[in-house]
Amino acid sequence: MAGLVRLQPSDHHFHVDGNDSILDAALQAGLPLNYGCSxxxxxxxxxxxLSGEVGKISHHDFVFGEAEKSMGHILLCSYTAVSDVVIEAQESAAISEQHITTRVKKLTALTSDIVLLHLQTPRTQRLRFLAGQSVRLDLDGEASATHPIASCPCDDRNIQFHIRLIADDAFSQRIESLKPANTVQVMGPFGDFTLNNRSDRSILFLAFDTGFAPVKSLIEHAMQLEQSENLHLYWIADAEESHYMHNLVRSWIDVFDSFSYTPLNAKDLYPRADPAGGLQADAWQDVSQALLRQVSAEHDKLSDFDIYVAGPDPVARVAWDFLVQNGFPQEQFKSILTC
Ligand code: FES
Structure with a gap:
């Protein structure tokens, strides 16, 4: 079973395979349909x-009224498409804010001062978000911070974050003390550092340090959707060990023909950058200017690309000044501040 699903009134469309629900296929296509429990x-x-044939793939307890039944209402999480179908469903312009009590599944050291926080939502409640978005993490009301999600929305029960631990910072100290099964309140999602589904341009990702986290979410989602556009990642770390998922990224090269990767160390781009104790804002500024000069030299026409920039202050501002102030189309540029 497989079919093309066309949504009305948006006219967006996507394919669904017989083992997937229409809801899962829509979410994997990056379409923000309304849902809750899945x-x-x-x-x-x-x-x-509205037309076509659907097949039930799982039992549902929700009961439709007679009027809804006669009008052809279905639950998108319980049905798949048996043929090409047309479905009337509203897409939200933005995914509404959710508040979910999650539990720590794992806390893993990625480097001496960056940890991978893996949270899991309750079985009956998933976090709806788009790749590249952020959420607010609240630790028992004692400390909170906003962080980009590092995982793919295609696995909306398992949410991951790359968090740099900062000395004398209350949020970092609480993160370090977390144990499996501790609760963490998640609020969101926020932000528009998301893929432009209407663009078929190749994409350049410029990730600085833990700016890799939201970029990872975007790339994994693009790969999940089997997007054919070329994706090129430049990952700039302040030290060798800060390419903390180098092997994962290298595995993407092996699997996806359209993906390429340039890992760079800040010191190689800008020799005066001194990584001892992490780079400061003025050093990141010099490093980002050096990277942008390199990227410009390596690509004949940057306006053929969409460019996504993620990193600490001030790399997004530097990139904006370098690109958009010099005529790069504003609508092809997206950035997010990370730390
Ligand atoms: S998402 Fe709750 S019934 Fe489908």
């Missing part, structure tokens, strides 16, 4: 079948 209880993914 398992047939809440009714929030209700939509109307």
């Amino acid at each position: 398992n047939g209880n809440c009714g929030l993914c209700q939509a109307r079948l």
Whole structure:
């Protein structure tokens, strides 16, 4: 079973394979449909079948009224497409804010001062977000901070973050003390550092330090969607060990023909950058200018690309000045501040 699903009134379309629900396929295509539990209880993914044939793939407890049944309402989380179908469903311009109590699944050291925080949502509640977005993490009301999500929205129960631990910082200290099964409140998602589904341009990702986190989410999602556009990642770290997922990125090269990768050390780009104790803002400024000069030299026409920049202050500002102030199309530039 497989079919093309066309949504009305947006006219967006995507393919669904027989083992996937229409909801999962829509989310994997980056379309923000309304949903809640993903398992047939809440009714929030209700939509109307206008034409074509669907097949039930899982039981649902939610009960439709007679009027809804006669109008062809279905639950998108419980049905797949058996043929090409047309479905009436509203897409939200933005995903509404959610507040979810998650539990720590794992806390792993990535480097001496960067940790991977892996949270899991309850079985009946998933976090709806788009690749590249951020959430607010609240630790028992004692400390909170906003961080970009490092994982793919295609696995919306398992949410990962790359967090740099900062000396004498209350949030960092609370993160370090977390144990498996501790609770963390997650609020969000926020931000528009998201893929432009309407663009078929190649993409340059410029990730500085833990700016790799939201870029990882974007690349994994693009690969999940099997996007054919060329993706090139420049990952600039302040020290050799800060390419903390180098092997993962190298594995993407082996699997995806359209992906390429340039790992760079800040010191190689700008010899006066001194990584001892982490780079300061003025050093990042010099490093980002050096990178942008290199990227310009390596690509004949930057306006053929969409450019995504993620990193600490002031790399996004430097990139904006270098690119957009010099005529690069504003709508092809996105940035996010990370730390
Ligand atoms: S998402 Fe809750 S019933 Fe489908």
